[in-house]
Each structure stands twice: as structure tokens, then as C-alpha cells.
Amino acid sequence: MLKINDLKVNYGGIEAVKGISFEVPEKSIVTLIGANGAGKSTTLRAIAGLVRTSGGSVEFMGEDITGKDTTEIVSRGITLVPEGRRIFPDLTVLENLKIGAYLRKDSLESDLEWVYDLFPRLKERHWQAGGTLSGGEQQMLAVGRALMSRPKVLMMDEPSLGLAPIIVRGIFDIIREINRQGVTVLLIEQNANMALQTADMGYVLETGRITMTGTGAQLLADEKVKAAYLGT
Amino acid sequence: MLEKKSKKGSVIALVCILVILGGVILLENVSMFMENVPEVLRPTSQLFTVLKKGAVYSLVAVSMNLLNGFTGLFSLGQAGFMLLGAYTYAILTVPMASKDQVYYLFGGSAVKFSLPDLFAGVLGAEGVGGAVSMVLGVLIAMILAGLVAAFFAWLIGMPVLRLKSDYLAIATLGFAEILRAIFQWQRLGPITNGANMIKNFPTFSSFNIENSAGETVLRLSTFVPFLVAALCIAIIVLLINSSYGRAFKAIREDEIAAEAMGINLSKHKQLSFCISSFFAGVGGALFAMYSANAQAKGFNSTLTYEILLIVVIGGIGSISGSVIATFAYVACSEWWLRFLDTPTTFQSESSRTMFIAALAVAGIAITALLLLRARKKKGGTGMMAAACIPAVVFVGYDIYYAMSGAMEVPFLRTGFRMVVFSVIIMIVVLFFRNGLMGTREISDLFKPKAKKEAAK
Numbered sequence: 001m002l003k004i005n006d007l008k009v010n011y012g013g014i015e016a017v018k019g020i021s022f023e024v025p026e027k028s029i030v031t032l033i034g035a036n037g038a039g040k041s042t043t044l045r046a047i048a049g050l051v052r053t054s055g056g057s058v059e060f061m062g063e064d065i066t067g068k069d070t071t072e073i074v075s076r077g078i079t080l081v082p083e084g085r086r087i088f089p090d091l092t093v094l095e096n097l098k099i100g101a102y103l104r105k106d107s108l109e110s111d112l113e114w115v116y117d118l119f120p121r122l123k124e125r126h127w128q129a130g131g132t133l134s135g136g137e138q139q140m141l142a143v144g145r146a147l148m149s150r151p152k153v154l155m156m157d158e159p160s161l162g163l164a165p166i167i168v169r170g171i172f173d174i175i176r177e178i179n180r181q182g183v184t185v186l187l188i189e190q191n192a193n194m195a196l197q198t199a200d201m202g203y204v205l206e207t208g209r210i211t212m213t214g215t216g217a218q219l220l221a222d223e224k225v226k227a228a229y230l231g232t
Numbered sequence: 233m234l235e236k237k238s239k240k241g242s243v244i245a246l247v248c249i250l251v252i253l254g255g256v257i258l259l260e261n262v263s264m265f266m267e268n269v270p271e272v273l274r275p276t277s278q279l280f281t282v283l284k285k286g287a288v289y290s291l292v293a294v295s296m297n298l299l300n301g302f303t304g305l306f307s308l309g310q311a312g313f314m315l316l317g318a319y320t321y322a323i324l325t326v327p328m329a330s331k332d333q334v335y336y337l338f339g340g341s342a343v344k345f346s347l348p349d350l351f352a353g354v355l356g357a358e359g360v361g362g363a364v365s366m367v368l369g370v371l372i373a374m375i376l377a378g379l380v381a382a383f384f385a386w387l388i389g390m391p392v393l394r395l396k397s398d399y400l401a402i403a404t405l406g407f408a409e410i411l412r413a414i415f416q417w418q419r420l421g422p423i424t425n426g427a428n429m430i431k432n433f434p435t436f437s438s439f440n441i442e443n444s445a446g447e448t449v450l451r452l453s454t455f456v457p458f459l460v461a462a463l464c465i466a467i468i469v470l471l472i473n474s475s476y477g478r479a480f481k482a483i484r485e486d487e488i489a490a491e492a493m494g495i496n497l498s499k500h501k502q503l504s505f506c507i508s509s510f511f512a513g514v515g516g517a518l519f520a521m522y523s524a525n526a527q528a529k530g531f532n533s534t535l536t537y538e539i540l541l542i543v544v545i546g547g548i549g550s551i552s553g554s555v556i557a558t559f560a561y562v563a564c565s566e567w568w569l570r571f572l573d574t575p576t577t578f579q580s581e582s583s584r585t586m587f588i589a590a591l592a593v594a595g596i597a598i599t600a601l602l603l604l605r606a607r608k609k610k611g612g613t614g615m616m617a618a619a620c621i622p623a624v625v626f627v628g629y630d631i632y633y634a635m636s637g638a639m640e641v642p643f644l645r646t647g648f649r650m651v652v653f654s655v656i657i658m659i660v661v662l663f664f665r666n667g668l669m670g671t672r673e674i675s676d677l678f679k680p681k682a683k684k685e686a687a688k
């Protein structure tokens with residue numbers, strides 16, 4: 001579905017991503033784990049067209065989408081839930097959701113229903129300003145907003161950041177549920193344990209390079225991963 | 233469910249607009265069919281100046297709010313775009329018969345046509361044909377005024393909107409200044425009439441309907457600016473409530489998130505800037521009609537700041553706030569606060585004494601209020617000391633004035649009105665940063681309580 005080939009990203013001469021390749025098969029959950037500054041967010045931003053790549057290619061459903069702008073990429077079916085949620089604080093929950101569907105011209109009703117089914121809390125609070133939601137609710141809104149674009153691939157940048165363990169479990173349940181309904185998921189996590197338990201495939205990113213690959217279970221069992229990312 | 237609710241809202245809004253428009257017609261024609269109307273309702277009354285200017289300014293303020301309040305782009309070029317609109321309108325509508333007189337310094341105009349006259353050539357210059365020609369000519373000139381302003385906005389926007397938004401303020405401010413100089417350039421005289429004013433074009437009073445004897449039978453000179461402003465503001469409101477408006481607000485709130493949702497930042501900024509400028513251009517045309525002349529000198533940065541002040545007082549991001557603030561501001565500056573600029577003397581010793589007492593009470597009251605506020609805050613001692621300054625100033629001046637024995641009312645002289653305005657701005661900026669309405673609309677005030685809470 002999504003194929004990354006030798007992707008490189010520079011920030012003013014500093015190479016943040018140094019040529020990584022990986023693949024996200026259709027209907028799978030793939031996770032990238034890595035320490036702070038490893039280049040995880042940069043990778044997602046590059047795929048989403050938010051930063052310019054300096055080398056390599058991104059292929060989506062057999063077509064090269066390297067260097068296309070975000071509008072084009074979102075309308076083709078790849079949407080990013082940005083790091084730190086970044087909901088629109090002064091707009092209502094409903095308005096936030098509608099902006100997620102901005103590029104679509106068809107009726108939103110059924111998708112709104114779908115998102116409200118996944119997150120009943122958002123339905124209850126559709127009149128509330130986004131900025132007044134709790135952290136967990138804001139994360140739900142960020143995911144719901146991205147889903148409103150009807151993505152084929154949903155990319156999530158640290159959805160569990162700053163959330164209590166029970167809320168994190170809820171978020172991961174939702175990720176599995178979304179995936180079951182046919183959405184491919186590319187997930188970035190600090191919370192490697194949860195991410196690897198959920199993912200079909202995992203990649204370990206270290207200072208801009210992929211150093212390890214395996215199924216979620218394989219990586220969970222790996223001694224080096226355990227020592228570096230699971231703290232056990 | 234939601235669709236139905238918004239439909240009901242727009243019906244209510246439409247009814248309100250129609251009632252206001254009807255009320256305006258009634259108001260300006262009362263003196264026609266009633267003998268003893270009070271002074272305020274006579275056509276020469278300051279009331280109608282305020283209503284006309286208020287309508288013009290409210291359109292410009294709303295156009296500025298679209299950009300500054302809803303898209304979060306700070307532009308200071310409103311006067312420049314108004315200038316473009318005013319001149320486009322004026323140049324295109326000066327009647328052929330007046331051109332030589334208006335442009336006499338330049339031996340006539342280089343623009344060899346006049347839109348109303350073009351239509352009159354087809355429809356006839358007399359009676360209904362003449363009236364329709366005038367309306368059509370004015371309408372098309374107004375639309376062109378908007379388009380010219382929008383075109384220039386597009387030109388500036390191309391390079392500038394890619395930069396951080398602070399640069400837009402600098403660029404538009406510079407643009408407005410340059411424009412003002414260019415339009416006064418003698419070489420362009422055959423088109424712009426140089427530094428002189430263009431006049432004799434159709435104004436608001438041209439819309440008053442006269443009978444064959446030349447008597448006015450129906451006044452429309454206040455109704456027309458209201459109609460145009462209402463129409464334009466309605467279009468802006470529809471735009472803001474559309475998905476484009478939502479995208480504008482998303483950009484205001486968080487550019488990165490908006491971009492991640494697929495909103496093309498530069499395209500939407502450009503769109504908002506051009507639309508805002510379009511309506512500023514139309515507002516400029518209206519302003520020319522209001523002043524009955526177009527002269528580049530008048531479109532200086534003071535005009536932009538006036539509009540900015542209105543937008544801030546009304547609430548950045550509130551259309552109804554802008555409209556309410558406009559009328560309040562215009563009424564104050566043109567009417568209610570005029571007395572501040574006129575030197576006056578006290579009629580009697582007792583009124584002078586009362587004034588002195590009032591000043592002392594005001595000084596002490598303000599100080600007490602500031603003291604109370606300061607007491608609650610941390611590190612309030614310094615603030616409390618500072619709060620004593622107004623007491624010293626007020627009471628000191630009061631004693632000085634009481635001793636001096638002068639009979640002139642203190643402060644009242646040319647320019648004092650601006651001092652009062654400046655103080656109001658400072659108070660708004662310091663204590664009421666959200667303005668009159670914040671980002672709420674007047675319709676929000678009528679929402680059921682629970683929902684209002686939730687909407688916050």
C-alpha cells in the first residue's frame with residue numbers, strides 16, 4: 001500500500017532522516033519506535049508532504065507521490081494525526097470534525113455518524129470548544145478529525161502522549177477497531193510496549209536509520225529492544 | 233437536525249435585515265409626510281450622516297475582520313484598498329458633461345466614457361431610463377472598484393503571504409502609502425486629477441427620487457448605503473459559515489494542523505486577502521459616494537487605524553461586534569462627542585462648581601477602584617502606589633482649576649476628542665482585550681443557556 005524507499009530529509013543541512021526504507025501493507029498496523037529525536041515525526045511529515053524530502057521516494061498504491069503537496073496527498077487518502085494533537089481550540093468539536101472533511105465534497109452525515117460511534121464522547125460534546133476538552137478527549141478529536149477525511153492510511157504521531165494508562169488503552173482499542181474496519185495504520189510511539197502489542201510489523205529507528213525490523217511479537221521479545229525501549 | 237437549525241437562523245437573520253432596511257426607509261422619509269418631526273429626523277440631521285457613514289464603515293470593518301479576525305492575517309492596507317475602490321468608482325462614473333470641468337487643470341479626462349452615460353445612451357437619459365442607467369452604471373462601477381482592489385491584493389499577496397504574517401502588515405501599510413503618493417502624481421492627472429479631488433459623480437443623494445417638478449418624493453440616500461453594506465456583509469457571513477470560512481478559521485487557529493488536514497495555506501490566505509480587499513474596495517466606492525468626492529489625501533493610515541480601532545473594540549472575530557462598534561464609533565466621533573472639540577464656557581457659577589465636584593469625585597472613584605483591584609493581586613503594593621497617581625493628577629488639577637477662576641470648560645478644544653478616543657483604546661486594550669463581543673455573534677446571545685455554556 002505505502003512503500004518508502006531510501007527516504008532522506010534534511011533540516012538546513014542536518015540530516016534528520018538518513019535514507020530509510022519500509023513498507024506498510026494494506027489493512028495492517030505498522031509502528032515506528034525510537035528515542036527522542038530519532039526522526040520518527042520527520043518521517044511522517046515527509047510522507048504527508050509537510051516537509052520536503054531530499055532524497056528517496058514515497059509510493060502509494062503503486063503511484064509515486066514524492067514531493068506532492070499535502071492537499072493532494074490527503075485527497076489521495078493519507079492523513080496525519082499530528083504530534084501533540086493540534087486541535088483547533090476556539091472551534092467547536094463539530095467544526096473541528098468538519099475541517100477534517102474539508103477536501104471532500106460529498107455528504108458528511110454518514111462519516112460523522114461513524115466518528116460519533118467510535119467516540120460517543122465527541123457526540124455529547126459537539127458544541128464544546130475544542131480547547132476546553134480534556135487531553136484524552138482532545139486526542140479523540142484529533143483522531144476523529146483525521147478520520148473525517150476517509151483516509152486509506154491513517155498516520156498517528158504519538159497518540160498516547162501525556163495520557164493516563166487507562167485512556168491509552170482506550171486509544172489503542174480504537175486504533176484496533178479502526179484497523180478492523182479496513183483503515184491501514186502507521187503508528188509512531190514512545191510507548192513501545194503498547195505499540196508493539198498492537199502492531200503487525202515494527203521498525204526501530206535510531207538517529208535517522210532503521211536498525212531493526214520484525215513483527216510486533218518478535219521485537220517485544222528482543223533483548224536489545226527490551227533494554228532500550230521497554231525498560232525491562 | 234443541524235441543517236434545520238441553521239436554516240431557521242438564516243431566516244431570522246434575513247427578517248432582521250429586512251426590518252432594519254425598512255426602518256431606515258421609514259426613518260429618512262418621516263419628515264416627508266409628517267409636518268412637525270423633531271429636529272433629529274430632518275434630512276439635514278446629524279443622525280443621517282451617522283447612519284450613512286456607519287453603513288460604509290461597517291462594511292470596511294467587516295472586511296478587515298474577515299482577514300484579521302477570521303483568517304488571522306494582520307493587514308494594515310485597508311485605506312489603500314479603499315482608495316483604489318474610491319478612485320475606480322469615481323473615474324468611471326463622472327458624467328461626460330462634467331469631465332471638462334472636473335479635470336480642467338489637465339484639459340479634460342483621459343477616460344473618454346462614463347458608465348452611467350453609456351447605459352443612458354441605450355436606455356435614454358430621461359425618466360425611468362435615466363434612473364436605471366444611473367443604477368446600473370453605479371452598480372457596475374462598484375463591482376469594478378472591488379475587483380481592482382482585489383487584483384492589487386492578489387499582486388501583493390503572491391510574494392508576501394508566503395512569509396510570516398507580520399510581514400503582511402508592513403507590506404500593506406507601505407503599499408497604501410505608496411498608492412496615495414502615486415494617485416497624487418501630476419503625471420497621472422488626466423486619469424486621477426492629480427492632487428485635486430474628483431467630484432460630480434453620482435452620490436447617495438442621487439438616489440433620492442424626484443417628481444417631474446424636481447421635488448424629492450422619496451428619500452433613498454440612507455437606504456442605498458445600508459442596502460449595499462447589508463448585501464456585502466451578508467455575503468461575507470455566508471462565506472464565513474461555509475467550508476471556506478471554516479478553513480480560514482482553521483488557519484487562524486493552527487497553521488500546521490490546518491495544513492495537515494489538506495488545507496492549502498497560501499491559496500486560502502490569498503483567497504481571504506483578495507475577498508477582504510474586494511469588499512474594502514466596494515467600501516471605498518461607498519466612501520466616495522458618502523463624501524461626494526474622491527481625493528487620495530483622505531485615504532491615509534489614520535483611516536486604517538480608525539477601522540482597526542473599530543474592529544478591536546467590536547471584538548476580533550465577531551461580525552456583529554464590528555457592526556455595532558462601527559455605529560457606536562461613528563455616532564461618537566460625528567455626533568455625540570463633537571462637543572469635546574468645541575471650546576465652551578460655563579453658563580453659571582453653579583454649573584462650574586458642579587463640574588469641579590464631579591471631577592474630584594471621579595478622580596477619587598477611579599483611584600479607589602484601582603486600589604481595590606491592586607489589593608487582590610500579588611505584589612500589589614507597587615500597583616497601589618501607582619493607583620494613587622490618578623488621584624493626585626485629578627484632584628491637583630481640580631484644585632488648580634478651582635483656584636484659577638476661569639469660566640471655560642477645561643479640556644474642550646480642537647483635538648480633545650482624539651485624546652478621549654486614545655484613552656478608550658488604551659482601556660480596551662488593557663482591560664477588555666476581547667472587545668465588545670469577543671468572537672461571539674449577537675445570535676449567540678439568544679441561544680439556550682446550556683448551549684451557550686457549551687459553546688464557550
Ligand SMILES: Nc1ncnc2c1ncn2[C@@H]1O[C@H](COP(=O)(O)OP(=O)(O)OP(=O)(O)O)[C@@H](O)[C@H]1O
Nearest residue numbers: 011016034035036037038039040041042043083190
Ligand atoms: N523544523 C525543524 N528544523 C530543524 N530541525 C528539526 C526540525 N524538526 C525536527 N528537527 C530535528 O530533526 C531531528 C528529528 O526530529 P523528529 O521530530 O523527527 O524526532 P522524533 O523522533 O519525532 O522525536 P520525538 O519522539 O521526541 O518526537 C531532531 O534532531 C530535531 O531536532
Ligand SMILES: [Mg+2]
Nearest residue numbers: 040041042083
Ligand atoms: Mg516526534
